Amino acid sequence: MRTIEWDPKGTVKMIDQRKLPLEFVVVEFDDYRDVARAIRDMYIRGAPAIGAAAAYAMALAAGQSGATTSESLLADLRTAADVLGATRPTAVNLFWALNRMLRAAQGSQAPDVKGMVADLIEEAKQIAEEDIEINRRMGAYGAALVEDGDNILTHCNAGALATVDYGTALAVIRTAHEQAKRIHVWVDETRPRLQGARLTAWELMNEGIPMTLIADNVAGHLMRTGKVDIIFVGSDRTAANGDVANKIGTYKLAVLAKENGIPFYPVVPTSTIDLSVPTGDDIPIEERSAREVTHPGGCQVAPDGVQVLNVAFDVTPHRYVTGIVTENGIAYPPFTRSLRQMVEA
Ligand code: MRU
Numbered sequence: 001m002r003t004i005e006w007d008p009k010g011t012v013k014m015i016d017q018r019k020l021p022l023e024f025v026v027v028e029f030d031d032y033r034d035v036a037r038a039i040r041d042m043y044i045r046g047a048p049a050i051g052a053a054a055a056y057a058m059a060l061a062a063g064q065s066g067a068t069t070s071e072s073l074l075a076d077l078r079t080a081a082d083v084l085g086a087t088r089p090t091a092v093n094l095f096w097a098l099n100r101m102l103r104a105a106q107g108s109q110a111p112d113v114k115g116m117v118a119d120l121i122e123e124a125k126q127i128a129e130e131d132i133e134i135n136r137r138m139g140a141y142g143a144a145l146v147e148d149g150d151n152i153l154t155h156c157n158a159g160a161l162a163t164v165d166y167g168t169a170l171a172v173i174r175t176a177h178e179q180a181k182r183i184h185v186w187v188d189e190t191r192p193r194l195q196g197a198r199l200t201a202w203e204l205m206n207e208g209i210p211m212t213l214i215a216d217n218v219a220g221h222l223m224r225t226g227k228v229d230i231i232f233v234g235s236d237r238t239a240a241n242g243d244v245a246n247k248i249g250t251y252k253l254a255v256l257a258k259e260n261g262i263p264f265y266p267v268v269p270t271s272t273i274d275l276s277v278p279t280g281d282d283i284p285i286e287e288r289s290a291r292e293v294t295h296p297g298g299c300q301v302a303p304d305g306v307q308v309l310n311v312a313f314d315v316t317p318h319r320y321v322t323g324i325v326t327e328n329g330i331a332y333p334p335f336t337r338s339l340r341q342m343v344e345a
Contacts, residue, residue, distance in 0.1 A: 001026065002165045003049050004056065006125055010063055012056040016043045017161055021202040032061040032080050039087040039094070042193070046162020047236045047272050048131050051093030054084050055124035058101035062117040070105075073113050077105050077120075089284040090245055090313045092237040092274045097127060128164045134269045135166040137327040142172030142232065142267055145323075145330075146181055150229040153186040153219060156247035157199035158234025158267065168267040169232040170203060172325065177209045185211040186228060188219060190247060192292045192310065216249055223260040231257050232325075235268045242318030242335025243280025244268070248311055254320035263322040270326050270343045280315030288312050 004014040007028065012035060016025040027043060029035050035057035038044055044053050061080035067073035081098040088094060104123040108116045146152065152173060156162075159170035166174065176183050185204055190196035197213055204211040214222070222228050231253060237245045244250070244266045257264040277283055290308035294300060302308070324331040324338075328345035331338035 002128070003161050004044060004052050004128070004164060006056055006059070006121065006128070010060075012053070012060060014038065014044050014053065015161065017045060017199060018043055020161075021198055030060065032057040032064065033083060035060065036084050036087050039084070045195070046157060046159075047091035047093040047234065048135075048163040048168065048269060049161065050088060050091045051097035051271060052124075052128045052131055052164050054094050055097040055101055055127040057084055058098065059117075059121045059124040062105070062120045067113055070108075070113065070116060073116055074102075074105055077102060088286055090236045090286045091272075093271050096271045100127065131164040131269070132166055134271075134327040135163055135168060135171040136175075138168060138267050138269065138325050139166065139171030139175035141327075141330055142169075142265065142325040143175035143179055143181075145230065145263070145265065145325075146172065146176040146183060147229065148181045149183075150176075150181070151184050151186060151227055153188070153222070153228045153231045153253070154200060155188040155196065155233050155250055155253060156190045157195040157203070158232075159200055159203040161199050161203065162234060167203075168234045168269065170200065172232050172267055173204070173209060174207065177207070183210065185209060186219070186222060187211050187213050188216050188249065188253075189213060190249065191216055192296055194296060195247070219253055220256050223256050223262055228257075228260075228262055231262060231264045233264075233266050235266045235272050236313055237277070237283050238266065238268050238273045238324065238339070239277045239280045239283060240273075240275045240336060240339060241279050242321055242324060242331070242333065242339060243283075244316045244318070244321060244324070245280060245283045245285070245313050246316065248314050251314040251316045251320075254316040258320050264316075264320060265323050265325055265330075266316075266321060267325040270328065273326070273339055273343055275340060275343060280317065283315060285314070286312040
């Protein structure tokens with residue numbers, strides 16, 4: 001199944017990613033507040049998947065609303081958007097999807113509230129369909145950068161599970177594999193939540209794409225010893241100047257890549273490009289609970305009461321970015337111009 005789906009009986013189904021790879025569990029929600037909790041607690045994660053979840057949650061909110069006029073439905077939707085918008089601050093796809101759903105409600109030509117609800121369900125489904133189509137296009141552009149025999153390094157999970165299907169960085173890897181290029185992928189485990197070890201490894205192994213899991217600290221050694229040819233990662237928000245916010249640890253990879261002459265490409269749908277933030281310094285960075293660091297996988301690894309800083313994302317300044325793969329082509333420096341062109345294309 002897809003990462004997230006609308007069920008015709010009016011519910012949202014999603015894979016509970018907290019349980020992977022040990023258990024494949026699908027959860028079902030009929031209340032938008034439960035979807036908000038699922039986003040915050042990372043049943044579903046990854047910027048485009050968070051956007052799709054938010055869109056479906058808005059469709060649920062419309063169905064749940066007892067409104068009899070378009071004005072009161074809009075008021076209920078704004079309340080839902082506030083609840084959903086408070087879940088995870090860095091992934092801009094969340095706010096992009098909420099705004100798109102609010103615009104769809106405002107622009108609906110339906111004669112009554114029932115028709116508006118139907119329009120909102122269609123809009124959410126459309127967002128999900130577009131996501132897959134966009135990922136396939138990014139896969140095609142990005143795969144042109146991959147040579148036969150390449151060793152590719154990736155971080156976190158920018159795969160099917162981070163999107164509705166197919167992935168962003170993993171779309172490039174999937175496409176290169178489908179083109180019969182003989183590739184091998186180094187997968188960073190990605191502390192503290194281990195999205196690389198749990199999710200990316202699971203996805204690549206399911207598809208038979210050759211891969212090796214590494215502890216995060218191994219990447220520098222591999223780069224210095226010539227074992228990495230190219231790096232593809234995702235992004236949660238990319239600023240107008242090409243600074244890229246992504247999973248904590250991405251910045252360190254990009255600096256080491258430049259030092260070792262290795263191309264570094266974030267793979268970023270235009271819904272993740274936020275032209276309203278001039279630089280990465282303006283991107284809100286999420287901090288999460290200490291428990292994620294002290295109890296990885298539920299197992300305590302640090303003393304009781306230890307002080308912890310758990311920053312979930314970092315910003316890679318654009319000078320370390322070789323190019324940014326989008327669904328409209330690959331943006332190269334100067335990013336201020338090229339990213340705008342990609343967004344407006
Ligand atoms: O905290 P997460 O798991 O939501 O972080 C996900 C990432 O950092 C991904 O790289 C990013 O969302 C891009 S996914 C296509």
